[in-house]
Amino acid sequence: xxxxxxxxxxxxxxxxxxxxxxxxxxxxxxxxxxxxxxxxxxxxxxxxxxxxxxxxxxxxxxxxxxxxxxxxxxxxxxxxxxxxxxxxxxxxxxxxxxxxxxxxxxxxxxxxxxxxxxxxxxxxxxxxxxxxxxxxxxxxxxxxxxxxxxxxxxxxxxxxxxxxxxxxxxxxxxxxxxxxxxxxxxxxxx
Amino acid sequence: xxxxxxxxxxxxxxxxxxxxxxxxxxxxxxxxxxxxxxxxxxxxxxxxxxxxxxxxxxxxxxxxxxxxxxxxxxxxxxxxxxxxxxxxxxxxxxxxxxxxxxxxxxxxxxxxxxxxxxxxxxxxxxxxxxxxxxxxxxxxxxxxxxxxxxxxxxxxxxxxxxxxxxxxxxxxxxxxxxxxxxxxxxxxxxxxxxxxxxxxxxxxxxxxxxxxxxxxxxxxxxxxxxxxxxxxxxxxxxxxxxxxxxxxxxxxxxxxxxxxxxxxxxxxxxxxxxxxxxxxxxxxxxxxxxxxxxxxxxxxxxxxxxxxxxxxxxxxxxxxxxxxxxxxxxxxxxxxxxxxxxxxxxxxxxxxxxxxxxxxxxxxxxxxxxxxxxxxxxxxxxxxxxxxxxxxxxxxxxxxxxxxxxxxxxxxxxxxxxxxxxxxxxxxxxxxxxxxxxxxxx
Amino acid sequence: xxxxxxxxxxxxxxxxxxxxxxxxxxxxxxxxxxxxxxxxxxxxxxxxxxxxxxxxxxxxxxxxxxxxxxxxxxxxxxxxxxxxxxxxxxxxxxxxxxxxxxxxxxxxxxxxxxxxxxxxxxxxxxxxxxxxxxxxxxxxxxxxxxxxxxxxxxxxxxxxxxxxxxxxxxxxxxxxxxxxxxx
Numbered sequence: 001x002x003x004x005x006x007x008x009x010x011x012x013x014x015x016x017x018x019x020x021x022x023x024x025x026x027x028x029x030x031x032x033x034x035x036x037x038x039x040x041x042x043x044x045x046x047x048x049x050x051x052x053x054x055x056x057x058x059x060x061x062x063x064x065x066x067x068x069x070x071x072x073x074x075x076x077x078x079x080x081x082x083x084x085x086x087x088x089x090x091x092x093x094x095x096x097x098x099x100x101x102x103x104x105x106x107x108x109x110x111x112x113x114x115x116x117x118x119x120x121x122x123x124x125x126x127x128x129x130x131x132x133x134x135x136x137x138x139x140x141x142x143x144x145x146x147x148x149x150x151x152x153x154x155x156x157x158x159x160x161x162x163x164x165x166x167x168x169x170x171x172x173x174x175x176x177x178x179x180x181x182x183x184x185x186x187x188x189x190x
Numbered sequence: 191x192x193x194x195x196x197x198x199x200x201x202x203x204x205x206x207x208x209x210x211x212x213x214x215x216x217x218x219x220x221x222x223x224x225x226x227x228x229x230x231x232x233x234x235x236x237x238x239x240x241x242x243x244x245x246x247x248x249x250x251x252x253x254x255x256x257x258x259x260x261x262x263x264x265x266x267x268x269x270x271x272x273x274x275x276x277x278x279x280x281x282x283x284x285x286x287x288x289x290x291x292x293x294x295x296x297x298x299x300x301x302x303x304x305x306x307x308x309x310x311x312x313x314x315x316x317x318x319x320x321x322x323x324x325x326x327x328x329x330x331x332x333x334x335x336x337x338x339x340x341x342x343x344x345x346x347x348x349x350x351x352x353x354x355x356x357x358x359x360x361x362x363x364x365x366x367x368x369x370x371x372x373x374x375x376x377x378x379x380x381x382x383x384x385x386x387x388x389x390x391x392x393x394x395x396x397x398x399x400x401x402x403x404x405x406x407x408x409x410x411x412x413x414x415x416x417x418x419x420x421x422x423x424x425x426x427x428x429x430x431x432x433x434x435x436x437x438x439x440x441x442x443x444x445x446x447x448x449x450x451x452x453x454x455x456x457x458x459x460x461x462x463x464x465x466x467x468x469x470x471x472x473x474x475x476x477x478x479x480x481x482x483x484x485x486x487x488x489x490x491x492x493x494x495x496x497x498x499x500x501x502x503x504x505x506x507x508x509x510x511x512x513x514x515x516x517x518x519x520x521x522x523x524x525x526x527x528x529x530x531x532x533x534x535x536x537x538x539x540x541x542x543x544x545x546x547x548x549x550x551x552x553x554x555x556x557x558x559x560x561x562x563x564x565x566x567x568x569x570x571x572x573x574x575x576x577x578x579x580x581x582x583x584x585x586x587x588x589x590x591x592x593x594x595x596x597x598x599x600x601x602x603x604x605x606x607x608x609x610x611x612x613x614x615x616x617x618x619x620x621x622x623x624x625x626x627x628x629x630x631x632x
Numbered sequence: 633x634x635x636x637x638x639x640x641x642x643x644x645x646x647x648x649x650x651x652x653x654x655x656x657x658x659x660x661x662x663x664x665x666x667x668x669x670x671x672x673x674x675x676x677x678x679x680x681x682x683x684x685x686x687x688x689x690x691x692x693x694x695x696x697x698x699x700x701x702x703x704x705x706x707x708x709x710x711x712x713x714x715x716x717x718x719x720x721x722x723x724x725x726x727x728x729x730x731x732x733x734x735x736x737x738x739x740x741x742x743x744x745x746x747x748x749x750x751x752x753x754x755x756x757x758x759x760x761x762x763x764x765x766x767x768x769x770x771x772x773x774x775x776x777x778x779x780x781x782x783x784x785x786x787x788x789x790x791x792x793x794x795x796x797x798x799x800x801x802x803x804x805x806x807x808x809x810x811x812x813x814x815x
Contacts, residue, residue: 035285036310046370047371048373061257073285076283076631078284078286081199081200082200082256109287110804111288113286132391202787203788217779217780220779220780283786290795291794292801454757454759474734475736566672566699566736575729577699579701581703590704592703
């Protein structure tokens with residue numbers, strides 16, 4: 001079969017769709033495994049629950065080369081500024097998955113040492129519950145993120161966003177802007 | 191927040207490695223890796239490395255707490271002369287969860303859920319030491335079957351933990367295939383755990399009084415399938431790594447620790463055994479039913495990274511032997527102590543008997559009271575001596591629950607081991623010390 | 633009683649392979665009392681005699697310090713202690729192991745709140761370095777002679793000592809949205 005056999009050798013689409021397809025098909029995670037959830041994240045990247053089929057098996061060591069930060073584990077008071085620093089070093093577009101209940105809400109450790117939810121420090125896109133979540137739950141969270149990328153807008157990922165900064169209070173949404181469908185929640189069937 | 195402010199926020203002041211001029215001689219000795227009060231011959235002397243110490247061309251760099259090495263949030267500051275490590279200092283606390291404080295707020299029944307998340311690679315060992323401490327304070331005997339089930343599960347957990355170590359160690363030494371192979375084997379054991387305990391990790395299965403549920407039907411076949419496959423796979427990894435020249439060059443002679451230094455630093459587990467001291471709590475201070483099973487204690491000769499690898503590899507084989515004996519000798523009987531105060535009644539009885547319902551209610555809401563006392567129990571976890579010091583005051587919650595985490599103590603061996611090596615050796619050594627930050631920071 | 637896996641009954645810790653128990657040997661040299669708690673030998677010492685007792689124990693073959701921790705007895709000041717031991721707020725507990733003799737011993741020293749200072753064991757057992765730092769960080773007990781007594785688990789600018797009994801857990805009230813109102 002050669003090129004002359006191809007009936008349709010042009011693909012057309014809007015730029016937005018193509019860019020979003022590229023973005024969600026190769027989300028590279030930054031290594032931010034903290035505790036037990038990190039082991040399940042590694043298991044998700046390993047043989048039985050392969051993340052490579054989503055283009056995500058390359059866990060970048062440097063946050064500057066990564067798109068996704070999977071906060072896997074409990075965030076202690078000492079680690080919180082480090083988390084923010086790593087998040088700030090990532091380049092736009094970037095997403096955060098909060099993996100496990102400790103990262104989402106503080107989990108079973110409601111005490112002086114643990115930040116009660118990593119969304120107090122960084123904006124989170126998808127929350128994955130579990131203690132620790134099964135690798136399958138993590139993969140579901142990743143697919144939900146892919147949905148969110150697919151359904152979202154290219155230039156404005158959050159209301160009021162002006163571009164590279166995540167300053168929620170800076171600018172209100174411009175008139176006529178429609179929020180992306182909010183029905184993208186974990187558990188919503190595709 | 192500006193960069194300067196963020197850097198200021200993440201700096202930990204005196205906990206970090208200071209400039210040479212700001213360091214007291216005693217601190218310098220620790221960072222340089224000499225332990226105090228050792229006989230003259232063992233105190234390291236700066237003249238033993240090729241590089242001139244104290245020159246102006248050293249650089250202090252920071253490794254972690256976020257880094258590609260898969261050993262969790264460990265931060266190490268290194269003072270380098272070129273690529274040679276002169277001084278090093280580990281800084282921990284990035285995963286401090288206040289588990290000991292939480293342990294004082296939870297009842298004895300709930301305590302295992304808290305403790306299990308400390309050493310998250312071998313959660314059953316944490317639960318075991320906690321349950322043994324509570325049972326020692328209560329003074330109850332647990333049935334033989336429960337003891338043997340505990341032994342079976344903890345040995346399987348040891349295999350899973352050591353295989354995981356081989357995976358991450360391989361990854362650190364750039365053998366990515368070892369990582370994938372290791373996780374494949376670990377999945378077999380985790381699916382058996384899921385079948386028995388309900389969870390892949392952090393099981394809350396070993397509770398004071400016995401275990402939470404009996405082994406499922408057909409467990410002998412499942413475990414035999416695991417035990418028949420793992421030794422073959424371990425032989426594969428042996429062939430892949432042990433004789434391989436690159437692996438040998440990266441690990442032989444790297445990070446040597448002498449037995450005297452290991453004992454002085456309170457290092458236990460494979461680190462101590464690799465340096466030649468045959469100390470294994472399963473044989474020397476037996477708990478559970480380890481005096482009724484036959485296994486060898488693997489001891490190294492040189493105490494370098496290669497020996498620690500070899501010790502762990504062979505410990506997988508020994509654990510397989512123990513598991514086989516557990517399958518053969520598993521006694522019949524109860525899986526929990528039949529003590530109404532401690533063990534909830536079987537669920538079916540709750541419908542029939544008011545008393546059973548009340549007991550169930552009381553145990554799961556209020557827990558049980560433990561008489562006044564204190565106890566220290568220790569078991570051999572894959573990382574070393576895992577101990578639990580518990581003080582009870584007669585109420586339904588522990589007064590003080592302190593867990594002696596082996597990795598917390600083993601980390602003290604890092605400055606002596608890293609000294610004089612290259613950064614690549616530092617990665618190999620840290621990996622061979624096998625720290626799990628959950629139990630380091632608790 | 634004592635039918636656990638650690639099961640030598642209290643009472644026969646005195647003779648173990650012909651070696652007399654350390655408590656009996658050291659009585660009077662700073663050891664106030666010795667008791668057997670669940671078949672484990674426990675020595676209660678004064679702050680002044682603490683270091684000497686540990687030096688003798690080390691020379692007597694207890695070559696590894698397995699564990700060192702502190703306990704805050706603020707809510708349990710009426711705990712049972714042997715004759716002659718004055719209860720204070722803090723206690724430092726040291727567990728030692730003798731590898732050659734397969735023996736354990738525990739040393740407990742009372743530390744008053746007004747002057748929470750104890751000698752450091754670093755020069756005897758370098759492995760106690762991290763453990764003493766943790767006891768300092770969590771309880772505020774200072775170890776004299778420790779080369780680097782800084783916080784180890786909490787951030788450097790943290791105020792307070794978290795494991796003390798008068799330090800609150802720091803629980804944040806959790807509000808569940810969409811929780812049904814009172815029925």
